[in-house]
Amino acid sequence: MNKHICTLAVLSSLSFSALAVDCDPNLLPSWKDGTSKTEIIQFVSQSTDKSQNTFIAEKDRIAVFDNDGTLWSEKPYYFQLAFAFDQVKSMASTHPEWKTQEPFKSVLNNDIPGVFKGGEKALLDIFTATHSGITVDEYQNRVATWLEAAKDPRFSKAYTDLTYKPMREMLNYLQDNGFKTYIVSGGGVDFMRVWAPDVYNIPQEQIIGSALKYQYDYNDGNPTVTKLNEILSIDDKEVKVENIQHVIGKKPVLAVGNSDGDHAMMQWATSQPNSMAMIVHHTDKDREWQYDRKSSVGHLDKAMDEANKRKNWHLIDMKNEWCTVY
Amino acid sequence: MNKHICTLAVLSSLSFSALAVDCDPNLLPSWKDGTSKTEIIQFVSQSTDKSQNTFIAEKDRIAVFDNDGTLWSEKPYYFQLAFAFDQVKSMASTHPEWKTQEPFKSVLNNDIPGVFKGGEKALLDIFTATHSGITVDEYQNRVATWLEAAKDPRFSKAYTDLTYKPMREMLNYLQDNGFKTYIVSGGGVDFMRVWAPDVYNIPQEQIIGSALKYQYDYNDGNPTVTKLNEILSIDDKEVKVENIQHVIGKKPVLAVGNSDGDHAMMQWATSQPNSMAMIVHHTDKDREWQYDRKSSVGHLDKAMDEANKRKNWHLIDMKNEWCTVY
Numbered sequence: 241m242n243k244h245i246c247t248l249a250v251l252s253s254l255s256f257s258a259l260a261v262d263c264d265p266n267l268l269p270s271w272k273d274g275t276s277k278t279e280i281i282q283f284v285s286q287s288t289d290k291s292q293n294t295f296i297a298e299k300d301r302i303a304v305f306d307n308d309g310t311l312w313s314e315k316p317y318y319f320q321l322a323f324a325f326d327q328v329k330s331m332a333s334t335h336p337e338w339k340t341q342e343p344f345k346s347v348l349n350n351d352i353p354g355v356f357k358g359g360e361k362a363l364l365d366i367f368t369a370t371h372s373g374i375t376v377d378e379y380q381n382r383v384a385t386w387l388e389a390a391k392d393p394r395f396s397k398a399y400t401d402l403t404y405k406p407m408r409e410m411l412n413y414l415q416d417n418g419f420k421t422y423i424v425s426g427g428g429v430d431f432m433r434v435w436a437p438d439v440y441n442i443p444q445e446q447i448i449g450s451a452l453k454y455q456y457d458y459n460d461g462n463p464t465v466t467k468l469n470e471i472l473s474i475d476d477k478e479v480k481v482e483n484i485q486h487v488i489g490k491k492p493v494l495a496v497g498n499s500d501g502d503h504a505m506m507q508w509a510t511s512q513p514n515s516m517a518m519i520v521h522h523t524d525k526d527r528e529w530q531y532d533r534k535s536s537v538g539h540l541d542k543a544m545d546e547a548n549k550r551k552n553w554h555l556i557d558m559k560n561e562w563c564t565v566y
Numbered sequence: 567m568n569k570h571i572c573t574l575a576v577l578s579s580l581s582f583s584a585l586a587v588d589c590d591p592n593l594l595p596s597w598k599d600g601t602s603k604t605e606i607i608q609f610v611s612q613s614t615d616k617s618q619n620t621f622i623a624e625k626d627r628i629a630v631f632d633n634d635g636t637l638w639s640e641k642p643y644y645f646q647l648a649f650a651f652d653q654v655k656s657m658a659s660t661h662p663e664w665k666t667q668e669p670f671k672s673v674l675n676n677d678i679p680g681v682f683k684g685g686e687k688a689l690l691d692i693f694t695a696t697h698s699g700i701t702v703d704e705y706q707n708r709v710a711t712w713l714e715a716a717k718d719p720r721f722s723k724a725y726t727d728l729t730y731k732p733m734r735e736m737l738n739y740l741q742d743n744g745f746k747t748y749i750v751s752g753g754g755v756d757f758m759r760v761w762a763p764d765v766y767n768i769p770q771e772q773i774i775g776s777a778l779k780y781q782y783d784y785n786d787g788n789p790t791v792t793k794l795n796e797i798l799s800i801d802d803k804e805v806k807v808e809n810i811q812h813v814i815g816k817k818p819v820l821a822v823g824n825s826d827g828d829h830a831m832m833q834w835a836t837s838q839p840n841s842m843a844m845i846v847h848h849t850d851k852d853r854e855w856q857y858d859r860k861s862s863v864g865h866l867d868k869a870m871d872e873a874n875k876r877k878n879w880h881l882i883d884m885k886n887e888w889c890t891v892y
Binding site: 299302376420429430433437443444445447451453454455456458461462463465472478479481482485486487488489490504507508511 | 625628702746755756759763769770771773777779780781782784787788789791798804805807808811812813814815816830833834837
């Protein structure tokens, strides 16, 4: 996958570079020469150069990335929610009560604003109804089947084609330089593990996310693990740091996010020398979306203020620093 | 570390092999030629040979090991408990109430049977009192300081010198063959992460264990993670499988344990083709300890029955199959 992506990246950037001379086909080809690209290259260089006192041993090169809005798009609403809405529809025949019961009624009527009126509780109700009471295997089969057919309404693309090419290149560049790349996302860990390993070259065991409690059953010699209707972890804000501590057990040297939900893990990572934080700033309403302080999804406010003050925190300006988005 | 261990292993086995001709100095030198050694070598061979239908892709070569009683000794009681007892003593001056309050009173009087009279609750009280209310950093400093000085009463050795040499060789052999080795132990994850990476060549992020809840605090720009007085997970029995699902996200192909606490994860791992389970059977009262069905620590009963029935489950006979124990 890694090599394949690189080849594609080089090929597509070769044709693109005829138009945009500031995109180097050989190194991070989807990034324009500019501040963010320079910071990435400099950080990798200083971390891997044994002769410098900024050198980081390979075992400590832990980099954590948010997913929604950082590695793929998250508008008009989280893609996992689109999966959940579709699941409600396909499960509706066995839940006749949903015809009159919110938030399910709004989902079945394609009344998305109506769903959001119910706030966080409505979304949690939809998530647990569609994500629990089945084995992890069965759940992941459903996710895989859905991903094969579902299309994003704005771009008419498969959701996995809406991952950011520059960020995939950045992940691969870090991996090639001995960094262990992790996803630390508010998205469901079982959801991401279906497709993220292929798309980002990040194995299942380097994906941290929100989760329902699991239940093991011996099941007469055919053991199963079932997703229960009870929250184990909502991987957002300070919980991201707590889960990094629990699962990884060491402080990352690089944290990349796009919203205030990633603020704590960026503060945590950069509370040590030779560390860096980056924020994907959604500035491109034509090629992707434009939002920050006033958005409910991907709300970016306090973390942006801190980025503007701190030397090793960098905003990635999607519109002006990316040659290609997808 | 890895190479260092190998060199030592070869050197020490060279002198030993003059006495014991059935110990091969070149491959798993602390294992006598016999069933267990053959099974390990055959499993690795069939997993890594691309021409066989038993081949396992490197990304799926996940091996999970219990720690207490599987990778190091656990008698007369878990070594982490010895740490907790010593912590009670060093904290006693700031807890005058412990002089009269069980189970602390018994600990301060060196009355170990008195402590155990209090059952699981007494041990939990001791663990939470000595393991919570401090940052992970501070806790791990205390563990490191303790390990430098503490000695096991029977062998007068540092506890980290009571890890099993044959098992360290087995771990290194698997690692050399592309297996990702994990510890999945009832022991505390923050406790093991202090010393296990050096001793077993297993990084912090491949250690799963029991844990208290974590709390992140921004702390005016000097962020901390504190261990709370509340249980996050007791990593034993079926919870081991649930934690493997949560943290690793895929089914291991090899599970190694020594007690019924590892039974569920052995069943889980071997509920697929080309998998194996092994059980360290404590049969050596002279060089280590002898116990199984009737022991409270390391209770081995139902898992042994299953091992006796299943073709890909193997008991490791410590007395007769290990040239060296430590």
